[in-house]
Amino acid sequence: MVHGITFVFAASVIAIAVLLVTQLWGQSALSRAKFGWSFFVGRTWDPVAGDFGALPFIYGTVMTSALALVIAVPLGLGSAIFLAEMAPPRISDALTFVIELLAAVPSVIYGLLGAFLLVPLMRTVVQPALIATLGYLPLFKGPNYGVGVLTASVVLAIMILPFVVSISREALMAVPREQREGALAVGATRWESTWQVVVPFARLGIAGSVFLALARALGETMAVTMVIGNDPKINSSLLAPGYSIAAVIANEFTEATSDLHLSALVELALVLCLLTIVINGLARLLILATTRKGTAHS
Amino acid sequence: MEKDNSMRSILTIALLLLALSVSGFGQTLINGAGATFPYPIYSKWFDEFHKLHPDAQINYQSIGSGGGIRQLTDGTVDFGASDMPMNDEQLAKQKVPVLHFPTVLGGVVPTYNIPGVSAELNFTQEALAGIFLGTVKKWNDPAIAKANPGVKLPGDDIVVVHRSDGSGTTFIWTDFLCKVSPEWKTATSGANTSVKWPVGLGAKGNEGVAGLVKSTPGSLGYVELIYAIQNKMPYGRVRNSSGTFVKAELASVTAAAAAAATNMPDDFRVSITNAPGKAAYPISSFTWLLVPTKIHDATKQKDLVEFLHWMLGPGQKLTEALAYAQLPKNVAAKEVKAISKIQ
Numbered sequence: 001m002v003h004g005i006t007f008v009f010a011a012s013v014i015a016i017a018v019l020l021v022t023q024l025w026g027q028s029a030l031s032r033a034k035f036g037w038s039f040f041v042g043r044t045w046d047p048v049a050g051d052f053g054a055l056p057f058i059y060g061t062v063m064t065s066a067l068a069l070v071i072a073v074p075l076g077l078g079s080a081i082f083l084a085e086m087a088p089p090r091i092s093d094a095l096t097f098v099i100e101l102l103a104a105v106p107s108v109i110y111g112l113l114g115a116f117l118l119v120p121l122m123r124t125v126v127q128p129a130l131i132a133t134l135g136y137l138p139l140f141k142g143p144n145y146g147v148g149v150l151t152a153s154v155v156l157a158i159m160i161l162p163f164v165v166s167i168s169r170e171a172l173m174a175v176p177r178e179q180r181e182g183a184l185a186v187g188a189t190r191w192e193s194t195w196q197v198v199v200p201f202a203r204l205g206i207a208g209s210v211f212l213a214l215a216r217a218l219g220e221t222m223a224v225t226m227v228i229g230n231d232p233k234i235n236s237s238l239l240a241p242g243y244s245i246a247a248v249i250a251n252e253f254t255e256a257t258s259d260l261h262l263s264a265l266v267e268l269a270l271v272l273c274l275l276t277i278v279i280n281g282l283a284r285l286l287i288l289a290t291t292r293k294g295t296a297h298s
Numbered sequence: 299m300e301k302d303n304s305m306r307s308i309l310t311i312a313l314l315l316l317a318l319s320v321s322g323f324g325q326t327l328i329n330g331a332g333a334t335f336p337y338p339i340y341s342k343w344f345d346e347f348h349k350l351h352p353d354a355q356i357n358y359q360s361i362g363s364g365g366g367i368r369q370l371t372d373g374t375v376d377f378g379a380s381d382m383p384m385n386d387e388q389l390a391k392q393k394v395p396v397l398h399f400p401t402v403l404g405g406v407v408p409t410y411n412i413p414g415v416s417a418e419l420n421f422t423q424e425a426l427a428g429i430f431l432g433t434v435k436k437w438n439d440p441a442i443a444k445a446n447p448g449v450k451l452p453g454d455d456i457v458v459v460h461r462s463d464g465s466g467t468t469f470i471w472t473d474f475l476c477k478v479s480p481e482w483k484t485a486t487s488g489a490n491t492s493v494k495w496p497v498g499l500g501a502k503g504n505e506g507v508a509g510l511v512k513s514t515p516g517s518l519g520y521v522e523l524i525y526a527i528q529n530k531m532p533y534g535r536v537r538n539s540s541g542t543f544v545k546a547e548l549a550s551v552t553a554a555a556a557a558a559a560t561n562m563p564d565d566f567r568v569s570i571t572n573a574p575g576k577a578a579y580p581i582s583s584f585t586w587l588l589v590p591t592k593i594h595d596a597t598k599q600k601d602l603v604e605f606l607h608w609m610l611g612p613g614q615k616l617t618e619a620l621a622y623a624q625l626p627k628n629v630a631a632k633e634v635k636a637i638s639k640i641q
Binding site for chain 2: 044045046047048049115116119120123145146147225226229230231241243247250251252253254255256257261
């Protein structure tokens with residue numbers, strides 16, 4: 001009985017996923033027929049002429065999510081190690097509570113914070129400094145608008161940080177006491193025990209936190225569209241404006257008047273689904289590869 | 299036990315209220331959807347009309363012009379609303395012919411943020427087109443400076459800000475640019491609610507554009523006149539087709555319609571950007587209600603016809619309080635005649 005009910009629940013999850021993909025597939029027929037594979041490499045997005053390509057949006061989505069991870073993972077892991085290993089329990093609990101509150105703040109609030117606080121800060125302080133010091137690299141060559149790919153990545157990093165911290169901390173706390181004691185007993189310092197024993201032991205949970213964060217970053221809409229500049233061009237500079245898949249769908253869906261425009265937006269949604277599947281798949285493979293190496297010990 | 303009873307009575311009241319709000323005791327519920335720009339005046343109108351005709355309730359969802367046209371085509375709403383007239387292709391898809399009824403007028407204004415400049419700037423058509431094409435790059439470009447003698451313009455770069463979401467405001471703005479600049483028309487292939495912008499940053503909604511302009515020195519964007527008035531934003535004068543620099547106001551927007559009104563086509567699908575007339579503000583537009591010529595439900599048909607009559611008569615007096623420009627009298631008169639086509 002219980003078996004049957006739970007099976008139905010599990011099956012419904014799969015059914016929803018299948019339904020979603022078939023709907024997206026069906027609704028995007030017009031655009032798929034017209035552009036074929038060139039949709040993935042097209043760089044034009046012209047709703048008037050009916051010419052659509054997804055590359056600038058794919059670039060913007062992947063770039064902002066990747067940069068957000070680069071910023072958030074070291075910070076998040078560092079905080080998690082402090083909270084789980086070093087901080088007194090009372091402080092650790094209080095801080096964790098605050099961090100979990102941050103995870104519940106609606107994304108539009110982060111977008112507003114980004115637009116009103118971060119954008120002026122980036123324009124007047126951070127970006128001029130980057131241009132002055134690293135401006136010889138194409139990555140930091142300007143222009144300095146305040147909004148752009150880098151600002152969007154920073155907002156995303158702030159948004160996903162609570163996920164990384166909170167779940168990584170849980171994973172670290174779940175590491176058995178004996179592991180730490182064993183390491184200390186053979187003469188490891190506190191840091192060696194943490195970095196070489198506890199963190200590797202908890203790596204699955206830490207990787208899980210990174211996936212969850214990545215998934216949120218890839219699909220984030222409101223906060224990104226408020227600070228990314230919404231310009232579908234691929235620019236070598238991180239300071240230049242860009243555009244993400246979720247943002248363009250939210251922006252143009254309600255006012256898309258031609259069937260092809262609508263169909264192209266649905267195909268973008270399909271691309272976002274695929275992108276999530278591919279990135280998650282790759283990440284899973286990576287874990288599989290690293291865990292197999294480690295299973296001998298445990 | 300007592301608690302149980304009170305719980306039950308609360309539940310009964312709640313259910314009753316729910317039933318009331320859903321069924322409304324034999325009320326006719328008319329559904330419409332579409333443009334967001336006229337939403338404040340529409341909700342005022344539908345509210346006032348409901349007070350006059352308690353048995354008729356009009357429900358309007360401001361989901362955007364494109365969504366309104368789509369829902370009308372699918373037959374899920376009784377009427378639509380749009381900031382851009384439907385094109386021939388869209389009209390051909392309708393099961394029954396659809397009529398356009400202009401309701402109010404709106405304008406779109408250039409707003410800017412130049413450190414050290416507080417004067418009201420004059421913009422020629424060429425300057426605006428050049429800025430949005432990316433050919434006029436600096437504030438002290440002769441195209442801008444010549445129209446503003448006596449204003450000391452800085453040599454800063456112009457940061458162009460446009461709407462990122464599809465919008466009737468963008469349609470009006472790009473429709474104007476298409477009319478005054480052949481280069482713009484070839485570069486972007488035409489006017490639409492979203493276009494391929496040659497330059498600039500995109501921001502969501504009037505508030506997004508206004509916010510980005512306010513926080514970015516050297517920027518120029520466009521917002522609805524109503525939004526600019528309500529938020530006391532500075533905005534420039536634009537040169538019209540008779541060579542006068544006109545400030546956008548309710549009167550100058552209505553003046554733009556007056557010129558077009560004399561040779562108004564019978565289907566009311568008309569663009570009044572760059573309209574003739576000395577007092578006409580050149581970036582103005584009607585917004586339309588889209589009503590099918592055949593409404594099967596007789597009470598709905600009667601109520602909607604009555605609403606249109608009321609909207610074109612006493613309803614027009616409510617517009618200015620909400621900063622919408624009124625229809626010229628002869629346009630309203632012509633529309634009243636068209637109402638009889640609804641069966």
